Amino acid sequence: xxxxxxxxxxxxxxxxxxxxxxxxxxxxxxxxxxxxxxxxxxxxxxxxxxxxxxxxxxxxxxxxxxxxxxxxxxxxxxxxxxxxxxxxxxxxxxxxxxxxxxxxxxxxxxxxxxxxxxxxxxxxxxxxxxxxxxxxxxxxxxxxxxxxxxxxxxxxxxxxxxxxxxxxxxxxxxxxxxxxxxxxxxxxxxxxxxxxxxxxxxxxxxxxxxxxxxxxxxxxxxxxxxxxxxxxxxxxxxxxxxxxxxxxxxxxxxxxxxxxxxxxx
Numbered sequence: 001x002x003x004x005x006x007x008x009x010x011x012x013x014x015x016x017x018x019x020x021x022x023x024x025x026x027x028x029x030x031x032x033x034x035x036x037x038x039x040x041x042x043x044x045x046x047x048x049x050x051x052x053x054x055x056x057x058x059x060x061x062x063x064x065x066x067x068x069x070x071x072x073x074x075x076x077x078x079x080x081x082x083x084x085x086x087x088x089x090x091x092x093x094x095x096x097x098x099x100x101x102x103x104x105x106x107x108x109x110x111x112x113x114x115x116x117x118x119x120x121x122x123x124x125x126x127x128x129x130x131x132x133x134x135x136x137x138x139x140x141x142x143x144x145x146x147x148x149x150x151x152x153x154x155x156x157x158x159x160x161x162x163x164x165x166x167x168x169x170x171x172x173x174x175x176x177x178x179x180x181x182x183x184x185x186x187x188x189x190x191x192x193x194x195x196x197x198x199x200x201x202x203x204x205x206x207x208x209x210x211x212x213x214x215x216x217x218x219x220x221x222x223x224x225x226x227x228x229x230x231x232x233x234x235x236x237x238x239x240x241x242x243x244x245x246x247x248x249x250x251x252x253x254x255x256x257x258x259x260x261x262x263x264x265x
Contacts, residue, residue, distance in 0.1 A: 119144025119189050125206040129158055129165070130176075130229040132239070143192060147175050148184035154230050168232055177203050177228035179244070180251040190253075197257045199247070201226055 123143045128134040139157055141150050151173045159166040165173075175182050178198025182191075188206070190196070196203035206228070231245075239245045 115189075119187075123188055123206060125150065125188075126227045127154065127175075128227045128229050129154075129162065130231050131162075131164075131235055134227075134229075135161075136227060141188070143189045144187055146185060146187045147182050150188070151175060151184070151230065158230075164232055164234075172233040174231045174233055174236055175228055176231055176248055177251075178226060179247045179249070181248055182251045186251070194253070196251075196253065197260075198251075199249075199257055200260050203251075 119142065121143050122140055123145075124138060124140050126136065126138050128136045135158075137154075137157060139150075139153055141153055145153075148170055152170050155165055155168070155170060155173065171184070178201040180198045180203070182203070192204045194204075236245055236248075240248070
């Protein structure tokens, strides 16, 4: 080992020994303080003059520490405390934010429960199976059902009467409401909650009222609605260039129909 390494090692050992001695001395002082406090709490029957001095010294030390602490406490409060005369509602407040978040979550859960209740409500739908002529029927589903679920129920209802329906798949059936072909993934709830509009009437009414062409201006939005049509896709492909299929187009939720136009049954 070279001299420089030996010197460094010795210095390191001396520093460690010094730290060790300082730690022992600190621990000894702490034990001494604890003993004095215990004697003062127990209150021995006979006190020596030295004990009184120690007790007085401890009490004076505590008083001094307390006096030192008060200005510091006041200083902290003065720096960080809230002034009741200053508007602070715009400042971050963890407690207020937590309360607001809890309230938002409560309202959200309440809204979700209400929507679930609405979706489960029964919905009676008047529709017409269309094969060039209308065959009107009524069926009951739920408001939350999709068009695909509705068409499956229609297929079961019509299977005994129409052979082409009995052998068709749900994917090959179309639901046409107010001259719009409603895609299978949409639900009646979607149409109702958004108050969707078609080319010739509202998409959110599924019973049938008086034909608006016979009693009023067909361009004015009223409660009147027409029976939706259930159509076999093969028939539609063969006849889409002929009225009324020539008027039909795919429903687009982003497209708004400002005026209703007359359609044929």
